[in-house]
Amino acid sequence: MHEFLLVLASLVGVVVIGFIAKVITPEIMIEFGLWILAGGLLIGIPAGLWYHVVLYRALKRRMTLPSWWWRRPVELHDRLTPIEFEPVRPWFVAGAVGFVLCCVGGIAAIAGLSIGQFSP
Known part of the structure; x- marks a missing residue:
């Protein structure tokens, strides 16, 4: 169910960004997207x-980290106690917010470029 909602939200986001790009000029949409990115x-x-530094410090006290820990760090969250996860969570969320902003900005810039390319 979560995957369906994620795909639905993504599609709605693309439609909204495309609509905004059509309402305002493509140049403004490109600039807006690049600033968000x-x-x-x-x-x-x-x-x-x-986030990686804080997670490393929290996990290093209790275990030897696997060689892949920095590529898939989310898999190690369940090895932290709730108290150990407290200092990790804000950085995890901030990184996720940055990722989402990059995705939204990139889609907005691409939408502006696409509309600018195909509009007269």
Whole structure:
């Protein structure tokens, strides 16, 4: 059910962004998308880096980390107690917000480029 809602939200988002790109000029939509993308990178990269540092520090105390821990860190969340997960969660959420902003900004810029390419 969650996957269906995620796909539905994505499709609605693409339609809304496409509608906004049609209402405003494609150039403004491209600029808007690139600014959102840049904001997502400015939030997501430092937050993601610090999330990995905090997760490493929390897990290193109790176990030897597997070699893949930095590529799939979410799989290690269940090995943390709720108290250990408290300092990790804000950075995890901030990184996710940055990722979502990057996706939205990229889609907005692509929508603006596509509409600009095909409109007279």
